[in-house]
Structures are given as structure tokens and as C-alpha cells.
Amino acid sequence: KALAMGAGAAAAGKAMAAPEGEDAILKLPEHTTGLGQPVAARGYGMPSKWESNLQRRESPGLTRVSQASVSFTPLQGLFGIITPSGLHFERHHQGWWDIDPSKHRLMIHGDDGLIKRPRVFTMDELMRLPSVSRIHFLECGANTAMEWANVAVPTVQYTHGMSSCSEWTGVLLSTLLDMCGIDRKRAKYVLAEGADGSSMTRTIPIELALDDVIVAWGQNGEMLRPENGYPLRLIVPGVQAVSSVKYLRRIEVGDKPWNTKDETIHYIDLLPNGLHRQYSGIQECKSVITTPSGGQTLLDRGYYNISGLAWSGRGTIKAVDVSVDGGRTWRPARLEKPILPKAFTRFNFDWVWDGKPAILQSRAIDSTGYVQPKINQLRAVRGTRSIYHNNAIQSWLVSENGEVSNVQVY
Amino acid sequence: KALAMGAGAAAAGKAMAAPEGEDAILKLPEHTTGLGQPVAARGYGMPSKWESNLQRRESPGLTRVSQASVSFTPLQGLFGIITPSGLHFERHHQGWWDIDPSKHRLMIHGDDGLIKRPRVFTMDELMRLPSVSRIHFLECGANTAMEWANVAVPTVQYTHGMSSCSEWTGVLLSTLLDMCGIDRKRAKYVLAEGADGSSMTRTIPIELALDDVIVAWGQNGEMLRPENGYPLRLIVPGVQAVSSVKYLRRIEVGDKPWNTKDETIHYIDLLPNGLHRQYSGIQECKSVITTPSGGQTLLDRGYYNISGLAWSGRGTIKAVDVSVDGGRTWRPARLEKPILPKAFTRFNFDWVWDGKPAILQSRAIDSTGYVQPKINQLRAVRGTRSIYHNNAIQSWLVSENGEVSNVQVY
Amino acid sequence: NPAGDKPWANMGRAPTPAEIKAWDIDVRPDFKGLPKGSGSVKHGEEVWIAKCASCHGEFGESNEVFTPIVGGTTKKDIETGRVANLHVDKYFPQRTTLMKVSTVSTLWDYINRAMPWNAPKSLSVEDVYGVVAYILHLGDIVPEDFVLSDQNIAEVQKRMPNRNGMTTDHGLWLPNYAFSGKPDVKNTRCMNNCPVEGDIKSMLPENMRDAHGNLFEQQRLIGPMRGWDTTKPPRK
């Protein structure tokens, strides 16, 4: 028997009320028999009104005030690898601003001769420099944090929605540091600092700073959105997103790490023995099935295209395997192109639901050969209180009634 | 001497008014000393208020009514290869609609046994099918049409802004046609038809239909925008965008082309001898410098990162050359990744402006070895009245006063 | 794949005959899809005056809402099937619909699906035959007392002024895509001492500097450049 659904789903059924056909076809709608809206009615367009369910949302009770909080990307409704900028997850520590870019400055300096030519740049000057455009994911170190011990949230928006992927445009930090005459031998770390109230500061080791870190103004073809650091932010590919400092105003080059508030009070991973792992930057290889996912109900039995995302802070995705029996057997998924370093990779997988309970999982493998772990493997080493860097295999239970639930199975 | 600019540019100068420093640094702004906006203040975000100059715009006088018209993408302000969906160019023949997707249907049929199992699909059903996500450009066949004879418009928005590039998600048309039991031997063409008032119809040869044509619902990670065919459109990669029928309601398989209004009255290329080239689909290899470009003024002498876009309807971009002396000498530009078939490729090129007049040009080469032509080479064969498929090398004149103008030089 | 080769193959449902009929409205050059029926020039003129003339002009000559539908074709064209005014030497200013359209089926199909612009698909079969006949009459392709029908439309096709005016012999014709698709224009990848005429052949006339509005307001307020302030003359 077909699983009859509530609002909106009836039309999906194979059987029709009237034998001559469906009204949706036989009665030509207004848009087929009338004149629509003019071009440029909206000089800057917005999604369809029918899509308004897909919004960034806070997780109730996760944080106490909304200016030091997070809003999650609705991954359950997204396709491909580009996250629409309007749905990019947000993490602010002291609220977001829409800064006048003509007054924004970036200062680069460093004592003891580590920077020979300290400099101040306007946006005009920065945007004249040789630029790169690259697709990279950003993932908060605390993504999937709520799931270390138990299932705590219902949907992939809340389990994995602190990650997004965009095409970033900007100048390589290495280009700027070289312009400023960095002492490449003695410099060991840079401090990145934001211009917002929190003046967010993060230590970045020089190996990364001179590698693929971008001082970015562009996001998905246009300027950064205010919520994402307009007019200037750092992009530290593959590293927890807190390092990708927004509203970037200052880079200081030094010889020791800074141990800032978000390096010794937060973004530290508590081990069972009471020690905290500090400077845990890399976002290890991870994947998640977004369709179907928790909080959804399948409309019917039969074929489904299981779809999801995989990414690795260490390189490219080499393969994604999918299991529909809770991890007993796995088959490789199809990977969509492009497959880029430190970027989302979209995978798809054929599945026929026979109406019986099923447990869906995905498992990513990256170019270093690393295989995404199970939650119990992570817990065996790190316990359940380390908050950050939960890259465990995610399990979704499909029940007989078609409901998909967040579960832990290993 | 530096070229002093009007509003907004003064801050870019190297000299400062006060010796102790700039106010922009010394006087901490409100956003550094206050509390900002909460997360999810905007569940769906928008660009900064400082970016409102970048809008889709009509070209005055090009068309007579705005529902059968075009709005152009502001390429002069964009980065990378992804066009923000809100700025994707628009071309409507009878206006755009925001269609209730639960009532939208796709019918696939064909007489004489060309389709053995005609079918009607709901969006629910289509979105269950195996999908692909691919980055492709869309370019109107009439892009750069106004420039066949003379320079007619001032900026790259109007010369080249009928092209955009997005990540599209949907099911391959070949998958659907096979489901419907297409007779792969006898089928020669398909007709694609929209559900809007114009019920736009275009003939697509079966070689393409069974190759990389997508029946798409996703654009840049979310559903298609209403202006781009929500909830369903065709994407015919590499072919003039009129074939990528929006609001797709019907696919008919046949054995002859249809010669629809937009195949015999428009989208035909007039030759000097009075013949029209018909079914001129492919968008040949093309490129344009977007920064700097017409209607802009350079703030100063010195270094600039010349940046632009290249694409080809026949494959991938192999190289882009840039000339700053009106075509006498050329050097290869840097290509950003990814470089994908039938997609925008972003190029960058180092240039130092010495304050003297300069003529900037870009020339793309694709994977077939085709080299983008000059306008006089095109005219020698096609004359000046063929409207469509002007893929000529674009020239921008930088005058001593810093102004960049649209010119024709060959 | 334990679920079979193409487990999605049964998605969707068969359309009913009525459903196909409701949407399968296309008319091909060989008149496949053309409904039986007829309409006179006279009936067409009535429909035209009531429902079309406001946008296209009484005689299809208007350039207000859209480019003219009628004009520029001759008796000679009807004989040859080639519109002479399309030749570059004729300097004919505007290309009308009748100068370009090669098949009468296209007019029938398009008017039936899309016109009147603000009420598409509201015409009866007789109305469509009628206005097509009326337009053809305005181009002197059919006489004033003509009644266009599914029976005689093939004969009318033989009088379409531009019926021989199309070619698919070019490198952009899609079926060639996978095979040859030979480009008609070639450039070479010269890198140094490249041959150029060099002078500026065309640039925007001074009086069109502000024809697209103030360009300052169409460019970003930061970055390497600003837009021209076209409310002022060019900088010195």
C-alpha cells in the first residue's frame, strides 16, 4: 500500500480522481493564459515564495543570546555543492554589522623585524591586487557538537548545518605577507583580528598562512554578505571556521601563539583525562546524507536518490560509501564534479525502499586515505565531552511509517 | 601625479591629512565598540546595503515592453565563476511567474511509437530520480548583439551581461527519455515547451537531448529562482539560452524540427546575401575582461589585476590571452580552478598602467583549438546584421584620464 | 545494485488522452498537429481589430509594442520564396515578421499558443485561422476573400515570401554538434608582432554617454575603479 501523506502530497499519487485527467493539466493555469511580471521587476532576485520553509534557524536552547550564537544552514533542502549565500550558516560572538567599506582598513605588522614593511590597505587597494577564486567549505569546529553523547536534535540542519561551501575571491595572505616583507625564516604564527565588538582573534601557524589562506572580499560571485564578514574576511581552508576571521582589520606576525579566548576557553577539545586538546584546527574528513534525513517523511515506497555531502580539511574526497543496513554492507556512491580540495563534494546513490525499517549511513574517504570514523570509535579515544570535531558517520533510521529519524548506530 | 577621483575615492590616496594617522583607524567605529545584530536576524540573507549599485538592469530602448525583454547581469562587479542567482540575467517573452510547484507537471510523449510509455511527472516524482549537479553557463544567443555594427552600449553589463553561470541540479533528460521508452533509432528531435503564456517552444536535436541536457530544479544550491523558471527548466549546456526552456511543462519526441517562432522569426542569423542561418545553437568560445571595463574610471596609475571570464559551448577553456596594446602582443592569463566543460572560467592577468592610453583585450582558446575571433573576421563572413552569436574579442580603451571606454579595434 | 538496473523506471504515470490533447498544441511545418478548421480574412480582420491592433497596429505596421509584423515583402518574393529586402545591398531598415518567417505553420502555432499577448490561448480555432489569413492578406500572400483552412494551408505555404530563406549549412546547426560543427570564422593564436589595423574603429558617441543612466550608480563604490559620473563631462 502507498503511504498516504498529509498536506501537499496527495498530488504525488499515481491514481487520479477523474478518469479524463488531472485539473493541473486540463485546466490551464493563469500563468499559461496570462501575462507575467516584467524583467528587472526585482533588480536583485529572491527565492520563490514557495521556498520560505528553507531558512537559517537557531537551535533553541543552544546559546543564551542571539548575538553570541549560531544559525544553521538548511542542508536538508539544498543541492549541489554551492550554498546560497543567503543561507550560509552564521556564527557571531558579538553580532554582525554592515560596515561602510570605504572606511574599512586592513593593517599588517609585526615586531622585531618579522614584518619589514608594515602596511595599511584600503579596500580599493586590496581589490587591485592579484586575486584567486576558489571553492572551499567552512565548517564550525562545533558542527555536530550536540551529538557527542546522544541524539539531541532532529534534522540535518541542526546536526550538520554549521557547514556551508562557497566560491571565495580574494588575495592570498602569502601575497600580502610578502609585500610587507615578512621574515619567512623567523615568523612562526600570525594573529588575525576582526573589527567587530569581539575583535575576534585567532592564531594561524605560518605554514598555513603562507599556503592557501585567502584574504577574501568575494563570495559566490558578489561581495561577502554582511553576516559573513563584509567587506573583508579571512578564509582558512580546511580549518574550523572560527579561524576565518570576519571583518578582518589586522594581521600581526609573531613568533609564538596568542592563546586567545577562543583558543583556551573555547575551541578546545576536552579528553576523558581532563586535558584539553588545544589548537585543534583541522576539520577531518566527514560526510552526511542530506536527502532523506531526520525529520522528513518518505512519501511512498520505491526508488529514492540518496544524496549528500562529503568534505575533508586535509584534501579532496576520494570516495563516499553508502550503507542502507546500518553499516553491514556498503557500496560506493556516485560523486558529482567538480571534486576540489577542501570543498564540498556532492554524492548520489540509488536506493529502493521496500517499506521495511532501514538505517542509512554515508562514509567518506579522503585523498590521504583517511576513512570517516564511527561515533564509538571517536568516543573510545576522545570521550563524549570534547564538543568539537565530531566527524562521525551519521545514521538516519527510516521507520515503517516513512519517518526518518536521527539515531546512533554502530 | 595621482588621478584624484570624485566621491569615495579620496581615501585610496597614499597621503593622509593628519600626520598621526587616519580617523578610520584612530577613531574606533561603532561596530568595534558596540553590539551588532543577532544571528538569523535575516533567515534568508541579502547583500550589503553598500552593494546596491549592482543590479540587473534593462538596456533602454532595446525592447519595447518589459515582459518581452531582457535584464542584464552586472558582470562588471562580479568575481569567480558563480553568478549570484539574484543577479542572473533574465529573458522573458511573456513575463515571469512564481508557479505553485505542487500543481506543476511535466509531460513526456511522442507519436508513432517514438515514445512507448508517455508519462506525466509531479515535482515530487522528478525530484526522486537520480540527479546530477553541474556548473554550466547560460548565454543568450543575442548576447553582445548590439555591437555587431558599432559600439552601442557603455558597460560590460550591456555588452556581455546576457550570460551567467550557475550550478544546476536535476535529472538528465536522457534518463527521462529512457524511462519513457524512447525509440533511440527513430527519434530525431525533441520539442521542449514552457508553461508560461508564451509556452516557449524550442527544437533540440536528439544527439544533444541524449547527451548532457538536464531537466533542472536546482540552481546554486537551492531551487530555481522564479525568474529562472521555478520549479522546473531545461538546461541545454553550451547552446543559446533560449533552448533552456523555463517553466518546462512538456517534452515531445519527434522526427522533424518544429520551426517554432523562435526558430524562424528570431534566433536566426541574417547573412549579407539575405539568407538566414537557422538552428544556430552553439555558443562559440568567447571571453571578456570584466575588470577594468567600459564605464569605469581607474583610480590611479600602477598595478591592476585584469580579470575576466571565458567560456565555450564546445568544451573547456584551454587558455586565455590578454593584450594591453590593442592586439599587437599577447600574454597568457592565469586560469582559476575549476575549469569545467561549458562553464565560465575566471582568468586574471597582471598589468601596470603607466598613465598612457591602452587598449585591453582578451582572447579565449577552447579544447577544440578554436581561437576567439576579432569582430572584423566575423563581419567578413557574417556581415553586421546577424544579431546573434557575436563572440568577438572585446576591446576596452583606457584613456589618459583613467576612463575606460567600449571601443572596436582590430 | 540489488534493486535492479533502473529501479526508478516506473516513476510517474501515463497521461490520459484528454491530457495530451490539452497540452499537445504544437503545429509543425508538415502541419502535424494542425486542428481541422478554417477562418476567413474577413473574420480575421474582425478579430485583429478587436484583439491585436491595439498592440500591432491596424495593418500590423506598429513599432510601438513590438516590431512590425507586416511590410517589406513583394510579389516577386512570393514567387521566389526569398525576401529580396533582406539582402545587405537593399539597406532595408527593419525586418518584419513576414520578411523572416519561412513557414506558415509557425504563425498558426505561435498565435494559437501565445497571442493575444495578455490573453494567450484564448482564441478559437477559427480565430487563429482567421488572423493568420488576415496577416497573410496584409502581405498580399492571400486575397481579401480568402478562407484559410487545414485543406488549403499547404498551398499557401508555397507562397510564403521567405520560404527559401533559411539555411542550416553552418557550423552551429546542432545535429552537427557531435560530428563536425566546423566554425565558419577562424582566428590564429598570434602572440607577438600580430597584424592589426590598430586605430579605433568605433566608440560610443559623446551624446550617448548618459544614455544608460548615470554609470556611477551602476558600479561598486569600492575597488579598483569607480563608475563614470555621467552627469558631468569626462575628466580632463
Added chain:
Amino acid sequence: NPAGDKPWANMGRAPTPAEIKAWDIDVRPDFKGLPKGSGSVKHGEEVWIAKCASCHGEFGESNEVFTPIVGGTTKKDIETGRVANLHVDKYFPQRTTLMKVSTVSTLWDYINRAMPWNAPKSLSVEDVYGVVAYILHLGDIVPEDFVLSDQNIAEVQKRMPNRNGMTTDHGLWLPNYAFSGKPDVKNTRCMNNCPVEGDIKSMLPENMRDAHGNLFEQQRLIGPMRGWDTTKPPRK
């Protein structure tokens, strides 16, 4: 490149000493960047009551606006430099700021740059020394009559309860990035007959079904699935 190797090298300008001073506010664990000055616990208490207590509680214990700043540390911890309550066996419910922070410089730096939350960078140097002293006093790290200063802060560092509580000996520490970066947890790519415990270890409690609002309204209205209507019990 005729324009030289790095023709962009001169972009930008040198900052003035005053400009660097205005922005270079960071304080490192070795106290590089710490301004000279001092502040007493008593002064700090006044500042705290006036400008901090409303959010963090009179004794830094509040969980209302942010997690507690004070609590959970002991005299023993001050000796060992390891907060015992962080050990998994202690079952200590919440981790306070003082339980985690390893360097006193961090408190100075952060309060100076970011607090009070709604008026960051409004405190004087004395205020910052004072409130840091007050917080330390609430954690019994310094006595009630203490005056914290640039002169004695290095001594105070030796009493920070969690000063030995950090490790960088792991595969995610960034400097290891280019070198080893060895992951601590490994899975294998088993494809068939893979070992699993198999039962459901955890799932969302029934009473939390609607804790995130009505999920129907958080999912697309079309496509392969719908959201749970959490205003109703699960479907049968």
C-alpha cells in the same frame, strides 16, 4: 612580465605609530602587549558590579546570558595547575571559564577587547586589571586585597588552576599540518559483512519531537519527502 616581478609590491601605505598603537591591543601569554598599570580586587569589584554583574552574576556564577565564569576550581588545582573537575570521573556538570583558561593573559586580553559585551573597549587599563583581579579572587587565586599589575602578573600565572591543562599533542594541531597531522581515530573501509553492534543506541526522546518547532515548516513543500508535522503524533 615587462612590469617587473611583483609590480603590486608597493600597494598600501605604512601605518603611523599612533595607528599601530590604536589597534595593536593583543596580549600574549608572555605578556607581550600588556600595558603597564595595575588594578585592585576592590576596584575590580566596583567595575564588576557596575558593568558586568548584570550579565554574569554578582559572583560570576550566572548561567543566564553566558555560561558561568567562576566555579569548579580548588586550592589543589592552583597547586597542580590541573583542574581535577575536568576529569571524566568527577561528573562535574558545567565547565566554567576559570576551569578552562590556561593563561591569565587571555582574560586580560579578552576583557580588554570585548567586554562589557555591549560596550567593548570602553574599560580603562585600571578597570581591566581590576576586573581580572576580581575574577581571580572569586576563584581564590588571589587574595581580597590583591592589586594586579604588569609587575606581578607573571607570578599570578603560576597559580592559574588549569595552566597545565592543555595539550597540543594531537593530529589536528596546525603546525603539524604540513608534516604529520596523524589522525587519532581510524576507521577501515569494510564493504561487506562489516562488524556492527547493530542496535539503536540513541534516538530523540518522544517528548523532544517538537523541541525545534514544527518540522513540517522547516522542509520543502515538494520533493521526495515532507517534514514531520510535529503538532501531531507520529504516523502509524
